[in-house]
């Protein structure tokens with residue numbers, strides 16, 4: 276095995292070659308999910324940004340397309356979004372062939388070097404061939420704000436409640452909201468976020484949309500907000516806010532405000548490797564899902580991970596839901612249901628009483644442990660530590676679990692394989708604090724060759740991390756310290772992508 280084959284995921288999107296970071300411009304149209312991404316095609320480290328492109332009919336298997344947007348004399352093409360302009364409000368297309376309109380940040384490296392004002396501004400481009408090729412608007416940039424240095428990552432949505440195009444972008448320590456009628460002229464509405472939520476680093480890659488609270492008629496507005504550094508386990512991470520929006524101003528919900536003060540922020544993912552995630556636009560109302568994908572890396576070490584020809588992958592596409600329990604709003608995450616179509620074999624165990632310190636749950640004689648979707652329910656949990664581990668014969672282990680003594684979920688990659696490329700990759704275990712007590716819960720785990728995504732408690736707490744084992748994992752075990760407990764409905768789904 277070359278390292279390439281050892282580390283390239285079986286089913287998470289990676290560019291064929293070279294560098295990738297944030298997902299960009301995601302929209303759905305005519306049967307295809309489009310994914311653009313921050314891309315530097317000439318190197319495996321970050322550089323002059325382009326938008327790479329891939330398409331999929333199910334958000335699980337992807338086909339890479341030619342580079343969509345190239346940098347030009349106005350600068351690099353940083354992160355942004357795309358919408359389908361069905362009513363042709365921009366005039367770039369026609370009602371018969373509606374234009375896809377993208378907005379991205381121009382980052383001017385010459386102004387940056389000179390420390391001149393106006394380093395970042397927003398430009399637009401349109402596509403009349405379903406996102407394959409793009410024409411930049413001749414009057415770019417459409418939004419400037421020379422006095423703000425960090426001014427980027429515009430995310431547009433059609434605000435069907437107030438009947439306007441809406442855009443949110445990140446401006447250092449706050450977000451700014453804009454509205455438009457034609458996607459070219461944008462009016463500043465308000466800003467949000469100074470002294471609210473986590474501010475350990477610069478704000479980046481926001482997303483903003485209304486969501487129906489599950490099993491109710493109530494809707495709330497949700498703001499996703501990535502920050503770097505300042506994540507709950509160091510480096511980059513994405514927090515979220517729940518509140519109300521009157522068409523101009525976003526106001527945090529009062530109970531949610533208390534929750535984030537108590538919890539030091541609420542996070543889409545507490546693992547180290549889910550950053551800059553945003554949602555797909557133009558999902559039909561009959562589908563209605565909020566579909567999300569993040570970059571499965573962290574600026575703490577993204578440029579150094581031990582892959583040679585390509586760098587970084589995306590998370591599994593996820594459905595987000597908004598729930599309300601005892602007046603607490605929470606976003607939950609769920610692997611998209613399309614993943615089920617790839618199950619090639621299922622192994623089930625109904626009830627397992629775990630009495631021994633260590634129990635093997637499955638090994639490589641029955642499944643390939645580098646493409647699994649595992650689900651189970653835990654019962655009779657006491658004040659103990661429950662550790663689930665994937666291991667191989669080279670003493671590499673990636674573990675996750677529940678520490679009921681100290682009230683947190685965790686992922687531990689401190690012995691997961693190659694750690695040599697970075698001092699901070701696996702300095703400590705990653706933790707997610709409990710937000711409630713429990714003695715039973717369900718868990719879902721999506722495992723690829725080099726990543727693990729753990730969804731605890733119906734997706735209320737998520738942890739995603741990458742790892743680089745010397746050879747594929749061979750066993751899946753559980754250990755506990757003291758008390759007997761029960762695993763119910765253990766379902767091990769073998770996934771197959773051929």
Ligand code: FRU
Nearest residue numbers: 297313353354427479480551
């Ligand atoms: C987030 C980010 C964005 C920026 C892009 C540049 O990871 O820093 O704020 O637009 O990456 O590649």
